[in-house]
Amino acid sequence: MLVTVGTTCFDELVRAVDTEAFHEKALALGFERLVVQRGRGSHRPRQLGLKTESFDLKPSLDEELKSASLVISHAGAGSIIEALRERRRLLVVVNPLLMNNHQLELAEAMQKRGHCAMAADASEVVARLQEAVQMDLTAYPAANLKPWHDLLEDACGVVPVSRAPG
Amino acid sequence: MLAVVLVCAWLTLAARVLWWMLERISWDRTENRRRWAGTRLPLRSLVVLGSGGHTMEMLSLLKDLDQDKYRCDFILGDTDSTSLKKVQATRPDLAENLERFHSIPRSREVGQSWTSTLFSTMKALASCLGLIWKLRPQVLIVNGPGTCIPVVAAALFFELVAFRSLSLVFVESVCRVKSLSMTGKLTYLVSDSFVVHWPELAERYPKAQYLGVLL
Numbered sequence: 001m002l003v004t005v006g007t008t009c010f011d012e013l014v015r016a017v018d019t020e021a022f023h024e025k026a027l028a029l030g031f032e033r034l035v036v037q038r039g040r041g042s043h044r045p046r047q048l049g050l051k052t053e054s055f056d057l058k059p060s061l062d063e064e065l066k067s068a069s070l071v072i073s074h075a076g077a078g079s080i081i082e083a084l085r086e087r088r089r090l091l092v093v094v095n096p097l098l099m100n101n102h103q104l105e106l107a108e109a110m111q112k113r114g115h116c117a118m119a120a121d122a123s124e125v126v127a128r129l130q131e132a133v134q135m136d137l138t139a140y141p142a143a144n145l146k147p148w149h150d151l152l153e154d155a156c157g158v159v160p161v162s163r164a165p166g
Numbered sequence: 167m168l169a170v171v172l173v174c175a176w177l178t179l180a181a182r183v184l185w186w187m188l189e190r191i192s193w194d195r196t197e198n199r200r201r202w203a204g205t206r207l208p209l210r211s212l213v214v215l216g217s218g219g220h221t222m223e224m225l226s227l228l229k230d231l232d233q234d235k236y237r238c239d240f241i242l243g244d245t246d247s248t249s250l251k252k253v254q255a256t257r258p259d260l261a262e263n264l265e266r267f268h269s270i271p272r273s274r275e276v277g278q279s280w281t282s283t284l285f286s287t288m289k290a291l292a293s294c295l296g297l298i299w300k301l302r303p304q305v306l307i308v309n310g311p312g313t314c315i316p317v318v319a320a321a322l323f324f325e326l327v328a329f330r331s332l333s334l335v336f337v338e339s340v341c342r343v344k345s346l347s348m349t350g351k352l353t354y355l356v357s358d359s360f361v362v363h364w365p366e367l368a369e370r371y372p373k374a375q376y377l378g379v380l381l
Contacts, residue, residue, distance in 0.1 A: 059255065077341045078222045081381050105343040109364060140379070145230055147377035148361070155359040156209060156305055156333045157200035158235060 001026065001050070002068035004037040004061060006076045010095050011041035012122035013074060014054075022126050023049035029133050035064050039074075070133060072125065075103035080110060084140035090116035091132035093125060114138035186326045191355045194372050201331050202304060208237035212303035212321075215242050216311020221249040223340060224309050225256055226381045233259075239301055243313045244269040268297055273316055287316065294320035302330065309337040310349045318353060337361040338374070340381055346371065 003017050014036060016022065026034070027049050036045050036054035045054050058064075061082070065071065071083040072091045083090045092107040104120075111118040117132035119125050202209055213228065215221045228238070238260065242249050246269075254261040261267075273283070273290040294316040306321050308314035318334065325332045336357040338350045343364045346354065354360060360373045361380075368376035 077219045077339070077381075081340070102341055102345075105345075106341040109343040109366075143226070143379050143381055145227070145380060148227060148380050149231070151359055151361065151375065151377060152231075152236070152305075152307075152335060155335050157203045158205070158207065158209065 001031050001033065001070045001072065002035045002037070002061070002064050003072045004064075004079055005039040005041065005074045006037075006079045007039055007057065008074055008076065008095070008098075009040040010074050010093075010122075011043045012095070012097075013072070013093050013125070014038055014041055014043045014045060016093075016122040016125045017072065018043065018045040018048065019126070020048055022129070025126055025129050026050055029130065031070070035068070037061065037064070072132075075107040077106055080106065080116070081140075084110070084115055087139065089132060089137065091119060091125070091128055092116050093119045093122055096121050110140075115140045183326065190322070190325070192373065193355065195375065196358065201333055205304070207235050208233065209235065209304045210302055211236040211238045211305040211307065212298075212301060212317070213238050213240050214306075214308045214311065214314040214317050215240055215246075215249045215253070216309070216313055217243065217246045217249060219341070220309055220311040220339065221252055223337070223381060224307075225253065227307075227309070227337060228257065228260070236305060239266045239268065239303070241297070241313070241317055242267060242269045243272045243311075245272055246313075268301075270294055270297065270313065270316070273312060290316040291319060295323065298324055303332065305333045305335065307335045307337070308349075308353070310339045310347050312349065314349060315352065318356070322356060333358050335359045335361070338363065338367065340364075342367065344370075 003013065005013055017034065017036065031050060034050040034052045036052065038054055038056050045052050065083060065086045065088060068088060070091065071088045072093060073079040073083055075092050075094045080092055092110065094104050094107050107118045110116050114136065115138055117128050117135055119128045213224060215224055250267060270293045271286060271290045273287040298320040303321060306318065308318060321332050324330045334357045336350065336353045338361065339347060340363040342350065342362070344366055354371070354373060360375065362368055362374040362376055363380065365376045368374045
């Protein structure tokens, strides 16, 4: 299992996975390892059952993402999309302390479409864990940049355009 | 006599501004204006990289972008140390030529007071005016970081006074599902194309276009 807070400081989330209740639940669901990417926060998780390791930042989380069967992530767009691209099971945890919280919008939209589970704040993580592991997932569609390139050409008018705009 | 000259000058100016506004401002999707049809390619394109998430999104959008059609220059905020590294890590082909990367002063750092923001915004705008004059961009692609506001303002200024046409393409951030960002609202009326990542937004704003999953 991978927990990531990106480049932000989100100690509430790191603390939430550093509890006996969380480790118990995770062990019961069959997890063995816990990797925590702490970001700018200061709290360091302890060994409470799961084999736990943590670090602050890495240039790329590719390896950790590929080996994780569940990702618990802060609600930053970068982290969410990276995890969904890797087709990981994902629990998005919103940080309600962030100013005018529009992180919530993205997390809700992704959850509504069945791409991931969501916790409205760090205290809900334990309660949402089972749902995140067992929910029916709708795969996140692959990016298709063709319409974007067409739009650019249309906006600039570099080539004759036959299709109607839109 | 002087009065007549002054009145004529004012009328010319007013006519130019009015003409520009009629061409530039739109509430709806506009017909393709074919600005660059027949122009020699590549088009001089200018891309504003913000910070963090904005840079990540912009780099995804630049994937597979035909450099023979759009030759990109990049603008960075001068306190942004990570964006260039990110480009170098993910798109070494774009980062080959460091002369294509230009930094401008940030108009506002987090927590800066409003009076000093006024001065730093002026400084940012002045530096953008110089840069845009030099680069003469034909296409401007922005995706919403605060840094793009003075860049857009400078580019539109030269379109108004120096008759330099511009294709302005705005892409809203993927985290905007139901409402536009501040930069999105400011750019909405003056953009040529306005792209959003969620159908909810396209329904609400007639000019916004949802193009499916781009990221």
